[in-house]
Amino acid sequence: MSARIEAGAVLVERELQPVVGAPVRVPDSGRLVHLQFRRFAGCPVCNLHLRSIVLRHNEIVAAGVREVVVFHSSPEELRTHVADLPFAVVADPDKRLYTEFGVESAPRALLDPRAWGPILRGILRDLGPVLRGRRRAPKPNPDGGRLGLPADFLISPAGRVVAGRYGEHAYDQWSVDELLSLARSNPVDRMGPRRRDCPAWIDRAGLSTRC
Numbered sequence: 001m002s003a004r005i006e007a008g009a010v011l012v013e014r015e016l017q018p019v020v021g022a023p024v025r026v027p028d029s030g031r032l033v034h035l036q037f038r039r040f041a042g043c044p045v046c047n048l049h050l051r052s053i054v055l056r057h058n059e060i061v062a063a064g065v066r067e068v069v070v071f072h073s074s075p076e077e078l079r080t081h082v083a084d085l086p087f088a089v090v091a092d093p094d095k096r097l098y099t100e101f102g103v104e105s106a107p108r109a110l111l112d113p114r115a116w117g118p119i120l121r122g123i124l125r126d127l128g129p130v131l132r133g134r135r136r137a138p139k140p141n142p143d144g145g146r147l148g149l150p151a152d153f154l155i156s157p158a159g160r161v162v163a164g165r166y167g168e169h170a171y172d173q174w175s176v177d178e179l180l181s182l183a184r185s186n187p188v189d190r191m192g193p194r195r196r197d198c199p200a201w202i203d204r205a206g207l208s209t210r211c
Contacts, residue, residue: 004102004166011159016068018088019079024068027159031064032183035155036173037103039148041073041081042138044122045115045170046150050085051125056176057086063183065154070097072144080136093143103166105147112169119170154182162186 015023026033038046053060053067060067067087071078075091082089092098109115129135150167152174163182167173174182 005153005161005164007161007163009161011155011161013159016088016090019075019091020083021088024066024088024090026068027155027157028066029157031066031157031188032162032186033066033068033153033155034060034174034179035068035070035101035153037070037098037101037148037151039071039109039150039170040138040142040144040146041071041078042126042136042142043071043170044126044138045119046071046122047126048118048122049150049171049173052176054086059180060176060183063180064188065179065183072098072148074143077139077143081138095144098148101151101153103151104149105145106149107147108168109147109149109170112172115169115171152179154179154186156186157188 011027013025013027015025017023026035038050040046050069057067068090069082069085069087070090070092071082072092072095074093078089078091090097097103110119126135126137130137148170150170150173152163152165152167153161154163156162163186165172165174
């Protein structure tokens with residue numbers, strides 16, 4: 001697993017292919033990107049969180065933020081669960097992005113008591129639609145396992161990571177209010193970092209430093 005990425009790191013530009021829709025570029029030259037790492041396709045606790053994103057997506061867009069969500073499931077499996085979401089969802093079954101960003105899996109994802117309430121709410125929320133055939137149940141043995149931890153990164157147009165969070169359990173992520181507060185505190189930045197900042201730069205091979 002690669003080292004965790006700290007605020008101030010600058011990411012190389014890349015193109016990601018969502019399971020539905022056109023490719024997206026990260027960073028985005030015109031707005032902030034909220035890059036969030038979730039778990040597996042159909043994960044009830046992920047669905048619970050993403051519903052809060054959907055309900056306030058217009059506010060998020062108005063704040064100058066583009067949502068890009070990554071799951072460690074295959075494109076085929078993921079597409080059946082997220083086709084109706086109003087933002088880009090990316091499949092990373094080989095966990096290449098997870099590795100690059102230092103996003104981990106651990107038993108505490110499910111064993112931390114703080115996750116139990118949201119997990120139960122997520123299961124109960126999805127149970128009715130699954131029983132009525134309106135929602136597909138997750139695979140019994142999902143791609144990448146069940147112990148994934150979430151992570152959030154807010155990335156400026158210049159590629160600078162202005163804030164990040166690594167979850168301690170399966171439901172430990174930024175709320176919409178926290179995301180909007182971060183966006184207000186970090187207006188769109190098209191300028192690269194100043195030399196004196198000596199940031200960490202991320203390339204596809206890993207973490208290196210240039211000044």
